[in-house]
Each structure stands twice: as C-alpha cells, then as structure tokens.
C-alpha cells in the first residue's frame with residue numbers, strides 16, 4: 242500500500258468507489274471519466290507502477306480472471322470488449338499504479354481508445 246497512490250486507496254477501501262468485482266488480489270471499479278458505456282479499471286491491491294513492474298504471475302492471472310468477471314457482470318462477454326494498459330510517458334499514463342482499462346458496450350472501431 243502506497244499512501245500517496247489513489248488506486249492503492251481505492252483497491253484497499255481506504256477510499257470507496259463503485260466496485261464491479263473484487264477478490265483477494267485485485268479490485269475492479271468504474272472509471273470516473275468513462276470513455277465507453279462500460280469503462281472499468283482492474284487493478285492489483287498491491288502497488289505496481291505498470292504491467293512490467295515485477296508483477297507476480299498469480300496477480301497477472303487474477304487480473305485476467307477479473308477482466309472475465311467484469312465482462313460477464315457488464316453483459317459484454319459476447320459482444321466483445323477492449324483491454325488497454327497505458328505504460329509510461331508516451332502512452333500518457335496518468336495514474337502510476339497498474340490498471341487495465343476494460344472498455345465495451347458499444348462498437349469501438351479502430352481508434353486507439355483511452356480515457
């Protein structure tokens with residue numbers, strides 16, 4: 242838990258959010274500035290800056306499982322969805338705590354969709 246990190250606080254319920262899925266390793270909650278009808282962020286409960294910041298395989302697997310659970314809960318498993326993770330400056334990563342954007346609920350087209 243990084244005391245200066247907003248997603249550490251949300252993932253560990255120091256600050257509450259609108260949760261879509263949660264287990265021991267990860268939390269999924271709604272993006273406050275949605276870019277699609279479904280826009281959910283999947284984050285590990287432990288602080289990792291990005292997807293290549295020594296994330297344990299168990300945590301990565303839990304994040305993929307959470308994406309599946311989010312898609313089911315949102316009813317977009319069949320219609321499809323997009324998963325994005327911004328890493329570093331050129332990707333314009335704003336929050337420096339690993340998060341997967343799960344976007345769906347409409348046709349997303351070819352655009353590189355971000356928040």
Ligand code: AMP
Nearest residue numbers: 247271272273274327333334335336356
């Ligand atoms: P990025 O770091 O560019 O991949 O995106 C950060 C995302 O986090 C953006 O889509 C923001 O809208 C979202 N965000 C930032 N703060 C919060 C918050 N407190 N609750 C929910 N979503 C947030």
Ligand code: ZN
Nearest residue numbers: 246249288338
């Ligand atoms: Zn954090």
